[in-house]
Amino acid sequence: MNWFKSLLAAAAIQALAILPGHAGSNLDEIKSAGVLRIGTEGTYAPFTYHDQSGALVGFDVEIGREVAKRLGVKAEFLEGKWDGLIAGLDANRYDTVINQVGITEARKQKYDFSEPYIASKAVLIVRGDNDAIKDFADLKGKKSAQSLSSNFGKIAEASGAELVGTDGFDQSIQLVLNGRADATINDSLSFYDFKKQKPDADVKIAAQQENADYSGIIIRKGEPELLAAINEALKAIKDDGTYQKIADKYFGQDVSK
Known part of the structure; x- marks a missing residue:
């Protein structure tokens, strides 16, 4: 029976070897290859898109390059449609996805996230000369322009707009x-x-919700060394002012919280 147990053990090892989480995705293998493979859309400005010259640019692209740099490797961006982007991790097409992936409890059941690197809040936007609307409650009886199926539309409706x-x-x-x-x-x-692109546009934020939605760098589970290294890289980027320079370039202000 020993030969049978040995055969089962060998089969188990082989099965582990071909699982996505064990295929070229840990930190040592990334450093050995000299490349961090990053999944991204390439069609989602200002986060990941192509400029007029055709070069891949954007906030997330620059964050990805800086993270790779601090891991001691180069960033290799592999583009794909959003619907299959995260699934590409399972297929081992890349080591991580950097594409405004929201940190949710459902996703955390299957994947690991870095510390948040960008925050988004619901904001109430009015004309620059509008002093009557100062909070969400002031929308009662007012007209609010919304995509009807969006969560923002539901907030406006709940506010009486x-x-x-x-x-x-x-x-x-x-x-x-x-x-x-x-x-x-x-x-x-x-x-x-929008304000970065059109600073003279006569609109302003009258109020914002306190609760933010956060995005993180997503990887497969079972890669604690890579996760720790990415978090260290993000901290270094913020500590040395690199994050602020990137945020100023695309948004004109800090967007980390």
């Missing part, structure tokens, strides 16, 4: 600017990006 349906952030902002809506509740990161 009359919803004006839109296709998304850009249209909502335009309705506020031209006076066809009194306000819009939207994502803080989208607003900061």
Whole structure:
């Protein structure tokens, strides 16, 4: 029976070897290869997109490059559609995904996340000359431009606003600017990006929700050394001012909390 037990043991070892979490994804193997493989969309400005020259750029792209640099390797970005991006970790197409992946309890059941590296809050946006709306409660009886199926639309509705349906952030902002809506509740990161691109646009944040949604760098479970190294890299990026420079470039301010 010893030969049978040995055969079973060998089969178990072989099975472990081909599992995604054991295939070229731990820290030693990444350093040996000299490359951190990063899954990203490449179509999601200002986080990960292609500029006019065709180069891959964006907030998440620069964060990924800095993390790889501090691991002592180069960043290799592998682009894919959002629907299959996280599943690509399971298939071992890359070592991590850096693409505004929200940290949720459901995802944490299957994957590990770094410490949060960016925060998003629901903000109440009005025209610069609007002093009547100062808080979410002031939306009662007012028109709020919203994507009707979004969580932001539900917040506006709960605040007593009359919803004006839109296709998304850009249209909502335009309705506020031209006076066809009194306000819009939207994502803080989208607003900061908009103001960075159009600093003279006459809109402002009147209020924001305290609770934030956070995104992290996601990896497979069972890679504690890699997770610790990524967290150390993120801390170093923040401590030496690199994070702030990247945030200023894309958003004009700190977006870590």
